[in-house]
Amino acid sequence: MSTKVYSIAPFQYLHVLNKNDNTKRLICGPMNFALEDHEEIVSKVPEKMIIIPNLHYVSIKDPIEKDKDGNILKDRFGLSKYRWNMVEIRTRENYSEPFPLYPEEKLHLDATPLSYVDSNEALHLKCIINFNDGKSRRFAGEEWLFVGPGHYIPRQELQIVKRITEVIIQKNQALKLRANRNLKDSYGILRKAGEEWVIRQEGGYLPQVGEDQVEILKAVVLDDKTALHLQAISNFTDYYNIKRKAGEEWLVTSEIANHHICDVYEKILEIQKMIVVGPDEYCVILNPYDIKARKNELGKVKLIKGIANFFLNPGEKLEGGAVQKINILTEGESILLQAKENFYDEETGKNYKAGEKWMIDGPLRFIPPVEVKIISTRRIIPLDKNEGIYIRNVKTGKVFKHTGSSYSLKPEEVLWAKELSETVEKIYMRDLNMRKRDKTRIVAYKCPFNSIMQIYNMKEKSNRIVFGPNLAILDPDEEFTLMSLSGKTPKSQNVVQTLYLKLGPIFSTDEFDVETVDHTRLRLRLSYNWIFDLDKNNVEEALKIFTIRDFIGEMCLTMASRIRSSIASLLFDDFHKNSEPLIKKAIFGHDYKKGASRLKYEGCCLYITDVDIQSVTPTDQTTMNLLQKSVSLAIELATKTIEQQYQINLLIKDQEFKGQLEKLKIDKNIDLLKEQLGLSKLRCDARIIETTGLSRAQALAYKDANSIESKSLVKLSELTKKANEIETEFEVNQKKKQNESNFYFLLF
Numbered sequence: 001m002s003t004k005v006y007s008i009a010p011f012q013y014l015h016v017l018n019k020n021d022n023t024k025r026l027i028c029g030p031m032n033f034a035l036e037d038h039e040e041i042v043s044k045v046p047e048k049m050i051i052i053p054n055l056h057y058v059s060i061k062d063p064i065e066k067d068k069d070g071n072i073l074k075d076r077f078g079l080s081k082y083r084w085n086m087v088e089i090r091t092r093e094n095y096s097e098p099f100p101l102y103p104e105e106k107l108h109l110d111a112t113p114l115s116y117v118d119s120n121e122a123l124h125l126k127c128i129i130n131f132n133d134g135k136s137r138r139f140a141g142e143e144w145l146f147v148g149p150g151h152y153i154p155r156q157e158l159q160i161v162k163r164i165t166e167v168i169i170q171k172n173q174a175l176k177l178r179a180n181r182n183l184k185d186s187y188g189i190l191r192k193a194g195e196e197w198v199i200r201q202e203g204g205y206l207p208q209v210g211e212d213q214v215e216i217l218k219a220v221v222l223d224d225k226t227a228l229h230l231q232a233i234s235n236f237t238d239y240y241n242i243k244r245k246a247g248e249e250w251l252v253t254s255e256i257a258n259h260h261i262c263d264v265y266e267k268i269l270e271i272q273k274m275i276v277v278g279p280d281e282y283c284v285i286l287n288p289y290d291i292k293a294r295k296n297e298l299g300k301v302k303l304i305k306g307i308a309n310f311f312l313n314p315g316e317k318l319e320g321g322a323v324q325k326i327n328i329l330t331e332g333e334s335i336l337l338q339a340k341e342n343f344y345d346e347e348t349g350k351n352y353k354a355g356e357k358w359m360i361d362g363p364l365r366f367i368p369p370v371e372v373k374i375i376s377t378r379r380i381i382p383l384d385k386n387e388g389i390y391i392r393n394v395k396t397g398k399v400f401k402h403t404g405s406s407y408s409l410k411p412e413e414v415l416w417a418k419e420l421s422e423t424v425e426k427i428y429m430r431d432l433n434m435r436k437r438d439k440t441r442i443v444a445y446k447c448p449f450n451s452i453m454q455i456y457n458m459k460e461k462s463n464r465i466v467f468g469p470n471l472a473i474l475d476p477d478e479e480f481t482l483m484s485l486s487g488k489t490p491k492s493q494n495v496v497q498t499l500y501l502k503l504g505p506i507f508s509t510d511e512f513d514v515e516t517v518d519h520t521r522l523r524l525r526l527s528y529n530w531i532f533d534l535d536k537n538n539v540e541e542a543l544k545i546f547t548i549r550d551f552i553g554e555m556c557l558t559m560a561s562r563i564r565s566s567i568a569s570l571l572f573d574d575f576h577k578n579s580e581p582l583i584k585k586a587i588f589g590h591d592y593k594k595g596a597s598r599l600k601y602e603g604c605c606l607y608i609t610d611v612d613i614q615s616v617t618p619t620d621q622t623t624m625n626l627l628q629k630s631v632s633l634a635i636e637l638a639t640k641t642i643e644q645q646y647q648i649n650l651l652i653k654d655q656e657f658k659g660q661l662e663k664l665k666i667d668k669n670i671d672l673l674k675e676q677l678g679l680s681k682l683r684c685d686a687r688i689i690e691t692t693g694l695s696r697a698q699a700l701a702y703k704d705a706n707s708i709e710s711k712s713l714v715k716l717s718e719l720t721k722k723a724n725e726i727e728t729e730f731e732v733n734q735k736k737k738q739n740e741s742n743f744y745f746l747l748f
Contacts, residue, residue, distance in 0.1 A: 006033045006041070011049045013100035015042035023079060024103035042103070049098035052091060052111060055151060059109030063088035064102045072102075080104075087156040117148030120166040122206055129157040143209045166204035172219035174261045175199040183210040196264040219259040225274040227311040228252040228260055236265040248294075249314030275323065277306040282367045283323045289313030301370040329362025332380040336411060343371040357411045380408045388442035390476055392416035399476040401442055415440035416476065424480050427499055443474040451500040452532070454481035454546045465542045468500065481546060486553035489525070493553055501545060504531030505609060510556040513619060514564050520572035521619040526583070528559060529610040544604045551606055558601070559608070562586050579616055587611055 008014060008029030016033075017024050017040045024042065027033050028049075035041065052058055065073045065081040073081045082104050090099075091114070101107065117123055123146040127138045143161070146152055154160075169175050176198055179191040186208055191197065196214060199205050207213055220228055229251055232244040240256060249269065252260045262268055277283055288302040289295070296315035304310070306326075312318070327335055336359050339352040352358065357375070360366060368374050381389055388403030395412045409415070417439035420428060428445065429437060447453045447468035455464050459477035466472040474480070480499045487495030490511040507527040515521050534541045548554055566586030567575055575582060587608065588599055599608040618624045 004035045006035060006046070008033055008046050011051075011098045012046035013049060014046050015103045016040070017042050026100060026102055028100055047100075049100045050095075050107065050111075051098045052095050054092050055114050056111040057089050057091045057114055057153060058107065058111050060088045060090060060101070061106040061108040062086065062104050064105060089154055089156065091153055114151040114153060115160075116151050117146060117163075119149040120204055120206070122147045122164045123152055124161040124164055124209060126159045126161050127157060128159050131155070131157040145206070145209060147206065164207060166206045167213060167216070168204050169199065169202055169216075171202055172221070172259050172261070173202075174217040174219070175205055176214040176217055176264065177207065178212045178214050179210055180212050181210045183208070185211065198261065198264060200261060217261050219261045220268070220271065221259045222252065222254045222257065224254050226254070227272045227274070229269040229272050229314065230262070231267045231269050231314075233265045233267055236263070238266070239263060250294075251311055251313060253311060272311055274309050274311055275318070277304055277308040277323055279306045280326045280328070281306045281323050282326055284319035284370060285312070286317045286319055287315050289316055303367070303370050305367060327366040327368070327374070327377065329360075329364050329366060329377075331363050332408075333362040334359045334378050334380075334408065335366060336375040336378060337368065338373050338375050339371060340373050341371050343369065359411050361408075378409055380406050382406045386444060386471055386473075388444075388473065389440055390416040390418050390442065401473075401475060403442060403473065418443055418474065418476065420479075421482070423497060424482055424499070427482075427497060428480075431499075445472045445474075445480070445499060446470075447472050447500050448502070450503045452503060452542065452545060453500040454543070455479070456481055463543060463546075465539055467536055467542075483546075483549065485550050486556065491553055491556045493550065496552075501532070503534075505529050506531075507612065508552055508556065509614070510560065512560045512564075514567045516567055516570055516572045516575055518571050522567075522572075522575075523615075523617045523619055524563065524583075524613070525615040525617075526559070526563075527612040527614055528555065528608050529612070530555065530606055530608050532605050533607050534605040541605060545606075548604055551601070551604060555601060555606065555608070559587060559611075576616070580613055583613060584611060 006014065008027060008031050010030040012029045014027040014033065015024050016027055016035070018038060019040060020038050029046065050058060062082050062084055063086060065083055067073060075081055080102065082102075087108055115123070125144055125146055127140055127142040130137070130139050132138070138157070145164070152160075167175050176196060177185075178196045179185075179193055181193050183191050185191050185197070186205075189197075191210075198217065222228065229249065232238075232246055232248045234246045235244065237243050239261075244250070244265075251272070275283070282303065282305045285302040285304065287296040287298050288300055290297055291313075296313075301319070329335065336357060338357045339354050341354045343352045343354075344350075345352065359378070383389065383402070383404065383406055385404050388401050389407065390399060390401050391407075391409065391413050392399045392415075393413055399416050419439065420443065425437070428443070429435070431445070445453070447466050447470050449469045451468035453466040453468075453472050455466060455472060455474065455478050456462075457464070457475065457478050463481075472480075483496075483498050483501060484494045485496040485498065486493050489509045491508075507529050509525065509527045511523065511525045513521055513523050532545055534545070536542065545551075563583055563586045566582065570582065600606070601608065
């Protein structure tokens with residue numbers, strides 16, 4: 001039999017199967033291998049050994065078992081032992097040389113780089129199979145961290161849950177953590193599942209197994225004007241080692257810490273600003289906080305006067321919601337006060353019972369004590385002679401008016417609003433040109449000249465009369481008497497609403513239809529002149545005027561009835577020729593021409609003194625046409641007469657204008673001659689002046705020249721003399737000085 005020889009190069013290997021005992025063995029090169037007849041090469045060609053690069057690993061499935069010395073373990077049948085369905089991780093540290101795979105070993109994962117864990121990182125590992133890592137025994141389900149720096153060598157028994165990076169806690173920050181299981185934190189403190197805590201140390205923090213990062217907390221920086229209002233979520237001891245109860249509220253100010261990081265059992269209610277009370281301010285604190293007892297004194301109040309600054313403690317409130325200004329009263333101002341409880345005023349030494357009211361007058365600065373409530377600030381009400389106000393006494397209920405002088409309300413007095421009916425209100429505001437009425441001011445209405453008003457007192461049930469011009473001022477129980485009169489033409493009821501009546505004489509125009517005996521219908525337009533003739537000192541007589549509410553309507557109806565009854569018995573032609581006397585006769589009677597043309601209207605002092613016929617118009621068209629033709633002829637005749645008269649006047653005016661023009665021309669010619677004579681005289685005078693002026697000017701010039709020359713010679717002589725004197729004096733002084741010099745020389 002021939003034997004086949006195989007050449008195996010270095011770092012190569014072969015797997016050989018023994019067919020007799022069905023075992024496999026490993027043949028490593030370099031060598032020449034002779035294959036026997038009962039043997040078979042598993043792989044057709046030699047395979048390369050596995051080389052693990054530096055910082056890499058390979059994964060081997062079904063690895064062979066070896067002892068501590070590296071010897072292969074055999075079973076009782078002499079066969080090699082394998083760890084079936086297991087995976088072995090091999091690195092360069094343990095397998096620095098190339099190595100072959102044993103017959104049953106398989107390459108599960110080729111050379112793979114090792115995971116590098118940086119110094120600020122860690123791997124969260126979980127044990128899935130019990131094993132011994134050489135230091136301790138690990139059990140399935142156990143978790144721990146592989147903290148860098150270093151390369152992580154994977155194991156079959158371990159699973160990488162996640163990669164964890166350090167959390168950087170900067171200045172004025174903190175890390176909030178939550179336990180997802182019972183554990184001991186990095187400081188050895190037992191934590192229960194779901195529990196939260198805060199890490200405040202600056203720098204990097206690596207969350208441990210079972211710790212979940214909730215959030216990064218930022219500190220609230222506190223200054224002198226800022227405070228934190230906190231509330232406890234549950235019982236705990238805070239960062240400042242103070243025990244807090246659930247629901248308790250407190251403040252953290254700059255006196256406690258310059259910054260604050262909220263704990264897990266704390267809740268920020270608000271960032272409170274400091275309340276500053278100025279010199280002219282004060283405030284009242286409701287339910288003040290007792291720092292020692294750490295609770296609010298419910299129902300109590302505390303007064304703080306400026307200058308002051310503070311923070312509101314939990315449960316405290318400012319009365320009115322803000323700092324209040326001191327009440328500064330000037331002259332004429334006062335404050336109405338009411339005691340909320342029994343109160344003793346130390347300044348005045350008076351005792352006030354709860355509910356009692358009193359007033360203090362300015363000028364002064366006033367801060368109300370906590371037992372006192374300010375109801376209102378009152379000013380003295382300035383009133384002129386014809387001005388006033390309505391006042392009500394709240395104790396007695398009496399209402400009265402005050403006029404003519406300034407008034408300051410007493411504690412038991414208030415201003416009372418005088419209400420008027422809607423119609424009277426409109427008339428009052430219209431006549432006084434007002435947009436809005438102050439109902440506490442007296443109702444004063446100017447009764448016009450030659451007018452009369454009636455005012456009714458609701459309390460006394462009496463009337464009083466006001467004659468104009470006068471000012472009608474209502475007492476609290478008085479009301480105006482509203483008059484509704486007929487108006488327009490023809491007259492309609494309730495057109496004019498007024499508070500006063502004019503006494504007259506006044507014309508009232510009405511229009512109505514009449515019919516003559518021959519059935520001619522006419523429309524009359526008449527104006528009645530009426531007047532109230534009464535004694536102003538007789539009140540009963542004046543009150544009669546108001547007994548008839550619409551005397552205008554009654555008067556017009558009565559007059560129309562009289563005229564209709566009179567015209568009904570006349571022919572149209574007779575009425576048309578004598579319409580005026582017939583109408584006046586119907587109104588005033590048969591003797592109206594004798595001076596008795598005054599008709600007294602029964603029931604009041606109304607007299608009709610005259611009637612003016614404005615128009616008489618037929619309502620029938622035929623009669624209207626005939627009447628218009630008659631009127632047209634009369635108008636044409638009157639027009640021609642006026643035209644002729646105008647032409648005559650025009651000729652007379654023309655002749656007068658021509659005479660005036662001729663006279664004006666003669667006067668102007670005379671004036672022209674006078675002006676020419678004056679001009680001739682002026683020309684002669686100018687010639688004379690021109691002839692004599694040159695000679696006179698030359699003589700004056702020669703005279704002035706000689707005078708100037710003489711004065712100059714005199715001036716020169718004076719100056720020469722003065723110069724000689726100065727020169728002589730100088731020589732004398734010089735000679736004197738020289739002699740004095742010689743004298744001193746001789747002495748010495």
